Amino acid sequence: MRITNAAHLLKLLTLSSTALPVGAYCYSQGVESAIDQGLIHDEQSSIAYFEEVLEMLLVRFELPVLKRLMQAHDDEQQFNHWAQLYRASRESRELLAESQQLAFSLNAWIKDVLKMPVTVKKQLGFVPVYAQLCGRLDLNIEDVLTAYTFTVLENQVLGAVKTVPLGQMSGQRILWHLHGLVSDAITHAMCIEDHQLSSALPQYAMLSMSHETQYSRLFRS
Numbered sequence: 001m002r003i004t005n006a007a008h009l010l011k012l013l014t015l016s017s018t019a020l021p022v023g024a025y026c027y028s029q030g031v032e033s034a035i036d037q038g039l040i041h042d043e044q045s046s047i048a049y050f051e052e053v054l055e056m057l058l059v060r061f062e063l064p065v066l067k068r069l070m071q072a073h074d075d076e077q078q079f080n081h082w083a084q085l086y087r088a089s090r091e092s093r094e095l096l097a098e099s100q101q102l103a104f105s106l107n108a109w110i111k112d113v114l115k116m117p118v119t120v121k122k123q124l125g126f127v128p129v130y131a132q133l134c135g136r137l138d139l140n141i142e143d144v145l146t147a148y149t150f151t152v153l154e155n156q157v158l159g160a161v162k163t164v165p166l167g168q169m170s171g172q173r174i175l176w177h178l179h180g181l182v183s184d185a186i187t188h189a190m191c192i193e194d195h196q197l198s199s200a201l202p203q204y205a206m207l208s209m210s211h212e213t214q215y216s217r218l219f220r221s
Contacts, residue, residue: 073135
């Protein structure tokens with residue numbers, strides 16, 4: 001990570017912390033359905049699944065879009081273009097509702113804790129609100145992408161730890177393995193061009209849709 005100073009590091013740590021009251025812990029983002037369908041059942045299958053999340057979901061779409069949103073945080077037309085693209089990528093009712101609820105909670109935190117005006121509507125989803133805030137805080141784009149990746153992976157791995165269930169040490173081994181891939185993933189994501197963006201993840205969307213009617217579940221998605 002290329003942290004420029006302690007103040008920026010503290011801001012990133014705050015935004016990445018599980019103590020940030022946006023409710024991300026309520027969501028498994030498809031993990032619970034993947035477990036129910038047998039895609040995740042032990043440590044090795046968890047690693048294989050999360051490697052695909054890193055490559056297919058984050059590197060190919062969410063991280064490049066987050067980068068573009070930060071770059072356009074003070075350009076309303078460009079920002080809305082990328083924000084609408086992100087919103088359209090929420091391919092199930094559950095994924096869209098999750099993103100909008102997290103955005104609502106982050107906006108409430110921005111108003112109550114930072115005493116800053118809210119500038120992005122919750123309807124656009126979490127990543128546009130998050131990107132706008134990081135841009136206004138003048139945070140480094142690569143650092144933000146790294147922090148966002150850490151948060152997404154940690155939340156999903158914790159979902160597997162709770163639900164498979166996996167032991168805490170197993171969860172830590174999975175995270176340590178994934179963290180070793182993040183630096184190259186960020187480098188790749190930073191170089192993705194507009195025509196290479198892809199949010200086409202039909203199996204991921206199907207996992208989310210099946211979760212909407214899953215008989216027994218711990219998470220909201």
